[in-house]
Amino acid sequence: DAGVTQSPTHLIKTRGQQVTLRCSPKSGHDTVSWYQQALGQGPQFIFQYYEEEERQRGNFPDRFSGHQFPNYSSELNVNALLLGDSALYLCASSQFGGAFPSGANVLTFGAGSRLTVL
Amino acid sequence: GNSVTQMEGPVTLSEEAFLTINCTYTATGYPSLFWYVQYPGEGLQLLLKATKADDKGSNKGFEATYRKETTSFHLEKGSVQVSDSAVYFCALRRSDNAGNMLTFGGGTRLMVKP
Numbered sequence A: 001d002a003g004v005t006q007s008p009t010h011l012i013k014t015r016g017q018q019v020t021l022r023c024s025p026k027s028g029h030d031t032v033s034w035y036q037q038a039l040g041q042g043p044q045f046i047f048q049y050y051e052e053e054e055r056q057r058g059n060f061p062d063r064f065s066g067h068q069f070p071n072y073s074s075e076l077n078v079n080a081l082l083l084g085d086s087a088l089y090l091c092a093s094s095q096f097g098g099a100f101p102s103g104a105n106v107l108t109f110g111a112g113s114r115l116t117v118l
Numbered sequence B: 001g002n003s004v005t006q007m008e009g010p011v012t013l014s015e016e017a018f019l020t021i022n023c024t025y026t027a028t029g030y031p032s033l034f035w036y037v038q039y040p041g042e043g044l045q046l047l048l049k050a051t052k053a054d055d056k057g058s059n060k061g062f063e064a065t066y067r068k069e070t071t072s073f074h075l076e077k078g079s080v081q082v083s084d085s086a087v088y089f090c091a092l093r094r095s096d097n098a099g100n101m102l103t104f105g106g107g108t109r110l111m112v113k114p
Helices: none
Strands: A005-007 A010-013 A019-024 A031-037 A044-050 A053-057 A064-068 A074-078 A087-094 A113-117 B003-006 B011-014 B019-021 B023-026 B032-038 B044-050 B056-059 B062-065 B075-077 B086-093 B108-113
Touching: A005 A087, A019 A087, A019 A113, A031 A074, A044 A064, A074 A087, B003 B086, B011 B019, B019 B108, B023 B032, B023 B086, B032 B062, B044 B062
Parallel strands: A010 A113, B011 B108
Antiparallel strands: A005 A019, A019 A074, A031 A044, A031 A087, A044 A053, A064 A074, A087 A113, B003 B023, B019 B075, B032 B044, B032 B086, B044 B056, B056 B062, B062 B075, B086 B108
């Protein structure tokens, strides 16, 4: 049973560029969330997608955007990259458990995409 | 706002030693509390959880009790193994629930020596 898969594993960009990260959720999951984990810190919530719509958003600027496709996979886009965007980007999937907001659904995390901005 | 504070690492123990990793939180109401573990090169894995006061979560010999009076959720294990070496994250989900929005602590690295 495949878990959450993310691509690419590593990538290097320069300031001002744009990046797209991809995520395939665990089989049977329909909700995808993205987190940013800076080196030596805990993950920070970026946003969550369900039914192809952004449902919740953390404290991140509009340079961070996303998309969810009909097959539940998701993309994270970051525009106008800054040095401070260098981090591990984690995708987490879950099975929607009811009307928003809903209970303690278990998240399954991918191994992440490590972005370095030079 | 919501926040989670963990003891700073690294925590270095010998095999079979007793482990405690402290975690305290700030949140309104009754959040759900979690411990996640991150092994090198892997994603975070849920270790255990508790959804109401006095609940005890347990898994693989690890335990944590939700203490509302001290706003704590300390992780314990009676006898650690080398394979437990990893980074441990305490996290909360607001009681008014924010779906999959978890607030994480900064993580505590555990190193277990043979």
